[in-house]
Amino acid sequence: MSDNPKPSIAVLGGGPGGYAAAFLAADLGMKVTLIDPEVNPGGVCLYRGCIPSKALLHVAKVIDESHQAKNWGIEYSDPKIDLPRLRSWKEGVVKKLTGGLGQLSKARSVQYIQGQAAFENSTTLRVAKTGGAEESLSFDRIIIATGSRPAIIPSLKLNSARVMDSTGALDLSEVPRSLLVVGGGYIGLELGTVYAALGSKVSVVEMLAGLLPGADRDLVLPLHKRVEKIFDSILLNTTVSAMKEEASGIRVTFEGQEIKEREKVFDKVLVSVGRKPNSEIPGLDKTQVQVGPRGFIQVNKQLQTHDPAIYAIGDVVGEPMLAHKASHEGRTAVEAIAGHKVAFEPNAIPAVVFTDPEIAWCGLTETQAQKENRQIKVARFPWAASGRAVTLDRPEGMTKLIFDPETERVLGVGIVGVGCGELIAEGVLAVEMAATATDVALSIHPHPTLSETLMESAEVFFGTSTHVYRPKPR
């Protein structure tokens, strides 16, 4: 409890967690200082994450559709790719959005300091400004939102321009002839898709038995089938045991029972094996903040650390490392500081993989239900039966709803198919509002749209879907 109803707040890190927190705090009348090394707020998400990757994926989609157009009687010649222009377009997108955040920050009188912060104690920060000056500043409360960075495998660390992380890949310095993506998670697949569309021969190597470990297999399957066509190879159950730089590229040694070639040379390698929380903030040991075994800062449901004056949000506190989770946590933390009785307790956090087709889900997954040995009922609607999907010439998608068998409540939603990242929001609303199968089935959805697949999945649950004949056993 503070005697001052409007405490002064410092937010460390200007990502989607940090700026959302700072802006809300300012809106609630607090005195806010936002500290980040970049010129403007944005963090990983805007500078080297969500936004640039989605800009490039949009381009990849256009290239891909230009090829597919042959099926429809329209033939384009192969695209000419002007890399510098593509790069500057992508950078323009980033500038526009981060500049906008800078203005929003000014408009709210948030004090934005470009620099790096270290802790002197629980309420005092030493800020090394980008201009060179240093300053000690004290606050009532501090929110840590320092995000995460690409993880590296120490044994594979190679000081070579040919080996990139996601940041390097987004720089798009060239389109390599061949690219190996290490790690079949969403970042690897998204960036692999971009480079494949731009003309690289892309291979993906994944240690586990399937792409996108953790996601439901039936969602991954259509994606797997499609990337099999656009990628040179997908190596599953395979690990990279060594990498060596040679004149012609990086010589990579694979290990695994199913491998055909033990070694192969690639022009470039993208290592995308996960992300590590930025919890090694200088001086953090002078506070009572505790860091867990995987490097995440430990917080309670109010996002408060073991140090009562310090809160932490976003990637630095744990999975899922997603921008929208960071923002929601940021807002929750600020409300808690303002004295509201709040907690971070969503029933559904959506996850979207922006590949082609996209995969999206929220709430309970089948994989998790199985792990917990939990009773569920699943209703699936194949997009082959969706008029909209067929007009898009993309019938490989699938929508499924996961229900509680007793209450018929929607517990989770999983979708694979083009553009399904936009559809999942309805799923989130259904789960958060505790909608039942009947609610979803009785809500009129516009025709012809992909959103109908959600309604029809609910109809499948009752064995009465209009466009799928799958009666329930009597």
Next chain:
Amino acid sequence: MTEFKLPELGENIDQGDLVRLMISPGASITEGQPVMELETDKAVVEVPSSVAGTVKEIRVKEGEKVKVGQVIFTVENGAGGKTKAAEAKAPAGKISDTPAQSVAQPKTESRSVERRAVAPQAAAIPATPGATEFRLPELGENIDQGDLVRLMISSGTKVSEGQPVMELETDKAVVEVPSSVSGVVKDVRVKEGQKVKVGQVIFTLEGGAAPQPERAKHAPVEHADGQHEARVAFQAAIRAEGKTEEQALPPDQPRPTAPMFAMPEQLGKVAGTEHREPVAAAPHVRRLARELGVDIHDVKGSGAGGRINEDDVKAHSKALLTSATAAAHAPGTYLEEPALPDFAKWGKIERVPIRGVRRKTAEHLRIAWNTVPHVTQQDKADITELEQLRARFAPKAEEAGGKMTVTAIALKVCASALKVFPQFNASIDMAKEEIIYKQYINIGVAVDTDRGLLVPVICEVDKKNIVELAAELTQLSKKARDKKLTPTEMEGGTFTITNLGGIGGTGFSPIVNHPEVAILGLSRSSMEPVWLSGKFEARRVLPLSLSYDHRLIDGADAARFLRWIAEAFEQPFLLSVQG
């Protein structure tokens, strides 16, 4: 008359707790119908009847332990002839042959799941007696192949006829394919993602097919789009192999190596905090519950699917309050007040409702008085020197916007004392028979306002210096008088100070601010003759009254604690150092 005895439940299980009986005398039951739910060391299982007829007598009760072979109930009636054979067949094999009847269900979950008899969906597939393999059956006109979307079995899985084993996507639809054979799967010959043709071998059975036991006609099989059967099969497989769930992961689970990069778990929990079921309430309803201090998980929803709305939360909160009041009124905790005489008999009276702060105070103090066995210890502190210190710090405090009062100094003194005597900074949990020691020192200060007594709390008193404390105390007192205190500003105290010195008095017995265990009362200081180095000297003396919870604190400790405080007041030098 026939008896139904508890059949074998599985290896090494010879008894279980009877969780639920699903029959009662007079009920007519059929073979295969679940009659009770048993909790064994391993799981909760539903036990199907092996007899048919009308239940006559039930020999067990819910909550009892039941042993294998023990008589559960008796039946009368015609079906008796058949029951004999059925009973003979019941043990051992029965349950694992029709695994749906022995579903291990997590206890917390619903147990009443829709039950339907199996009907193969894609096509009617006749059982193939003695088959050693399962081939993809005809799926329909003009369909000769499909993409294998999902396999629901793996090597070692026990399958029974009619149990869906895979999901196939054809040009037309996604269909679930039920098995036409029963037995233990040996080799699975197909992989997810493959194309499979009609007639192609999908899997082989171990040592040929098990002779198909005569299936009870009404064998209940749950249908949940294949998902449930898959799990049932999975469990049967585990049981057959004596494996744990982890070891027997189905084929579409990643290998049990720790993934370097896994997609996020989805139930939206904060890492490290307890995991709770998502609750059937919209976000604004959950927030309302938090604001009212209601645990949303305790609220019963009145809407479809148990959905909780705002009114449910409010009703629950109200019920909680009334039951708390009722509990307080319950005999044993609170003596009913004797009926009042008619005061109007003796003169004019006015009745005024007890509201707001007064009512809260009344309730709270009654509970405190009834719960805590109170003792009050008295002492005196010589504060002559302290007065000088107070004068010295006064300007500083003023600068900081505060007033250097005895209470402000007492805050500092008590914080130090509480560090030395942690049992005074504790609470008692009688229900758990535990003492809760608090590792923070938040001290409440009783403030007299025109609305009544309010107790704002100053947090982390031990970490603040006297000047800061004086400033904070001044502000909080002002807020209290200006009616600006928020409820959170009155929460979280670990000890309380009440100062009546401004009014007068030489001592009093404050009531412990439950669930705290001690409270310090200060009375008016006055000049008294004190015997010092051989003569009486005029000294300023402050009377101290410490009430404490005798359940936790012994008299000797209280005397020591209060002496410590008195001495700290007498040696202001120490305080100024701690400053």
